[in-house]
Amino acid sequence: MEIPMLAPICLVENSPAGELRVQQEALQVLAEISQPVVVVAIAGLYRTGKSYLMNRLAGKRTGFSLGSTIQSHTxxxxxxxLPHPHSGRAGHTLVLLDTEGLGDVEKGDGKNDVWIFALSxxxxxxxVYNSLGTINQQAMxxxxxxxELTERIKVKAAGKGGRRKGEDSAEFVGFFPAFVWAVRDFVLQLELDGREITExxxxxxxxxxxxxxxxxDQRYNLPRECIRLFFPGRKCFVFVQPAGRRDLARLEELREDELDSEFQEQVSQFCHHIWETSTSKTIPGGHVVTGAMLGNxxxxxxHTIRSGAVPCMESAVLALAQIENSAAVGEAVAAYEKQLGQPALPTQSVQELLELHAQCEQEALRAFMARAFKDEEQQYQRQLKDKLDSKRAELCRRNEQASSDRCTAALxxxxxxxxxxxxxxxxxxxGGYQRLLDDQREMVDKYQLVPEKGIMAAEVLEQFLKSKETVAQAVLQxxxxxxxxxxxxxxxxxxxxxxxxxxxxxxxxQARTEQLLQDQERSHQEHVQQLTAKIEEERRKLLAEQEKVLALKQQEQRRxxxxxxxxxAAQMEQHMQKIRKEISQPPHSGCVIC
Structure with missing residues (x-):
């Protein structure tokens, strides 16, 4: 899939008044991306070189604005x-998000910074969290x-009592991204107690x-606890200064041989790690996010932030599900019509027509199931079934009309x-009456030899013969x-x-009616079968998601x-017990399609 983006564009504008707005141009770009997206965002203090790393992740030297003064550019x-550069992610789109530098003294709005970080x-x-120097108390x-994330983000929708109680880090971990800390202009030796250590x-x-x-002690521990609880899977990279201080202002203009060789190697390792390990953006249940979904x-x-409310991830996912499921119904109907094409009507039997419909319906259902998610009451699948039933009825009507037209023309x-x-x-x-009968029989014999009359042949003939009864009776008398x-x-x-x-x-x-009833039952079973397979697939994804969170929690508990x-560690065990309980619960069977 070609993505015609020669340079970055603004996704979320931060106005001078501190109001956030999503830009339509960016939404139009995302709306065209039906592929899964791998979304890498970078956050950190302003003027710490975030944009340079993002340009390198894009495989470019320029793109995101670097700036060369003490003012924040982004x-x-x-x-x-961009098309994902890693062969293992073929068919995926890499979406890079460069965020406004945090802590800009000219902006003077800390709350605005928190929202930018929360959106990241x-x-x-x-x-990727980008910082300068060392990971010391100042950096923390x-x-x-x-x-402040738990105050700015909710996992579950609140009841009448306001914020939902009992949210723990396990629930946030299921939503939160992988965390990479990039330490720039690192000057220390990677040593601890006299031995070499890794980043x-x-x-x-x-x-x-x-x-x-x-x-x-609490003030010291709080940011560390939050990082450990919310991002149990984390990675660190350190980077030496890329060039002399005099050359830093024109970093994107420097040739490769003008950059510090150790810095080049560190950037290369960082990029390959991000390209190789960053997964597709997903939402709970393991449903993969496309570009269009990311825009929504x-x-x-x-919109929630602008309204003064706290963004709720569960509510956002449900709102997204409504959009996607409505689109899935439309996509499924389009798949049906594409598969149907211009059928050769009339068919010689009802069965032949119903087999054609069944093939188109299977294709439509596959398209629907591939896109739909969280249709827990099967509201949208029932909508699709109603539309497909109408398509079958319309197909039958067209088939009967085509047969009737052909038979009438032949007679x-x-x-x-x-x-x-x-x-x-x-x-x-x-003797005229006998002659009339003979001519009618001869005509009927010729009619029976007419090919491809379709399913209305007998009915149209009967109507024709009935219309001639008055003439026959007159001749007889x-x-x-x-x-x-x-x-x-x-x-x-x-x-x-x-x-x-x-x-x-x-x-x-009667036989035709029975065939239609049998096809209704076949259709019902097809919907149930594909729904069951969908539920089992979603269950597998959910279990894999929970097992991953559990493994990360166990790793942190051991630390x-x-x-x-x-x-x-005991509190962590309580969190893990909740996850184990959810894993052991039998899957929800869902509603049966009516």
């Missing part, structure tokens, strides 16, 4: 959509935005908690001679070669033949126990 959230978390599948204090070990050491319960999520979250042509003789009085002679007794016999014979034809026609129509924080 305002709001800027977006760049909500929209991304990988969040600057990351106070993470401590990840450096981060974990910086995140160690301080024992004690004083206010100072951005609109929902920004009109075959009966021309007979009609002309009637008009000329050719049967108003002694005026045929002087017949006695009264013979006329009575002929009347009874004609009545018996008509009754036999009607009985055969009635049986044929806490090693550090001696047994009380926090």
């Amino acid at each position: 305002k709001g959230i800027w977006m760049w959509c 978390v909500l929209l991304s599948s990988t969040l 204090d600057q990351l106070h935005y993470v401590t 990840d070990e450096y981060l974990e050491n910086a995140l160690k908690l301080k024992p004690g319960s004083s206010e100072q 999520l951005a609109v929902t979250y920004v 009109r042509e075959l009966s021309q001679e007979l009609e002309e003789r009637v008009r000329e009085g050719g049967y108003s002679v002694p 005026t045929d002087q070669s017949l006695t009264d007794k013979q006329r009575e016999i002929e009347v009874e014979r004609a009545r018996a033949e008509a009754a036999e034809r009607e009985a055969q026609l009635s049986q044929e129509m 806490l126990m090693r550090e001696g924080f047994l009380e926090l």
